[in-house]
Amino acid sequence: MTEDAVIIGGGFAGLSAAMQLARARRRVTILDTGAPRNRFASHSHGVLAMDGRPGADILATARAQLATYDTVTFRPVEATKLDGDIDAFRVATSDGEEIAGRRVLLATGFEDVLPTIPGLSERWGRTVLHCPYCHGYEIDRGPLGLLARTADAIRLAAIIADWGDVTLFTNEAIEPDAAAIALLEQRGVNIRSGRVLAVDGREGEPLSVQFDGGSAAVVKALFVMPESRVRSAIPHERDLAFRESPIGQIIATDEGRQTSLPGLYAAGDIALGPANITFASADGVKAGVMLHHSLILPAH
Ligand SMILES: Cc1cc2nc3c(=O)[nH]c(=O)nc-3n(C[C@H](O)[C@H](O)[C@H](O)COP(=O)(O)OP(=O)(O)OC[C@H]3O[C@@H](n4cnc5c(N)ncnc54)[C@H](O)[C@@H]3O)c2cc1C
Structure with a gap:
């Protein structure tokens, strides 16, 4: 079966996007390797109503809430390759499977190079x-x-x-x-x-x-001022447009978070540059909503 959206990266942006799509009763598969950027810090701060909570706890709560939506599938695997185009993407995973999706969202986060x-x-x-x-x-x-x-x-x-x-x-x-x-x-x-x-x-x-x-x-x-790099080879393999940010190259998108490849969206750190949990979450919400609109309205 073809998913409405395949989300590559189940961190703050990816899960936020998934929540919007789940609430629209759309079929979503989230692929996640479980290594959010802030995993080196024991606690997260500055997140409204969750100040001081471990980042891993926040994500675990989000996954548990998403699991109550029956159109959502969460798979703890790596997305290794993206083939195809809008309405007919194919995402290969590290366990040898291939998932078909009408749209794909990249939310892989950064790797910080110290x-x-x-x-x-x-x-x-x-x-x-x-x-x-x-x-x-x-x-x-x-x-x-x-x-x-x-x-x-x-x-x-x-x-x-x-x-x-x-x-x-x-x-x-x-x-x-x-x-x-x-x-x-x-x-x-x-x-x-x-x-x-x-x-x-x-x-x-x-x-x-x-x-x-x-x-x-x-x-x-x-x-320190790490150089932050987009995780995953997919953006380069699909020849996506990038742009400069103060902390490294990020993926260029339009206002609705669509990349230079129609049907492929990007959200979170990799589309924002300097950011945090709140910005990445809000960006995921935006990408999820705009991706949903694109499934209905051809102009998107
Ligand atoms: C040390 C440190 C501490 C921080 N502390 C705070 C804080 O206290 N408060 C705050 O607001 N912000 C904090 N941040 C910033 C915050 O971590 C990021 O802004 C936020 O994690 C970005 O969310 P994201 O969803 O874009 O990416 P991430 O949270 O990094 O999530 C990306 C996810 O994608 C997965 N992934 C990557 N590639 C693939 C692939 N090919 N296939 C499948 N899955 C993949 C990863 O495993 C990861 O789970 C901190 C950052 C660092 C480095």
């Missing part, structure tokens, strides 16, 4: 962070670091100064100009040059940021 500095990846989501709104409040002030990767570090450092005493580690990636220095001074941000070689420190204790030349700086948390 700078290759020893000590960062094992602390990712705990004391090495990217989003002050998500975890900055819990750090509870004190010395914070921001490891620059692009010129956007100036803007970020100025913002993060609301969460603590920030030092911007330029790490030979940026050279602040006079205007940047003035802004950072006004925000009380220190600037420290030199190449960062490693990050060290025991679990639960401040981090030691170690520099070329032997010196070190101690911070309670280090903010």
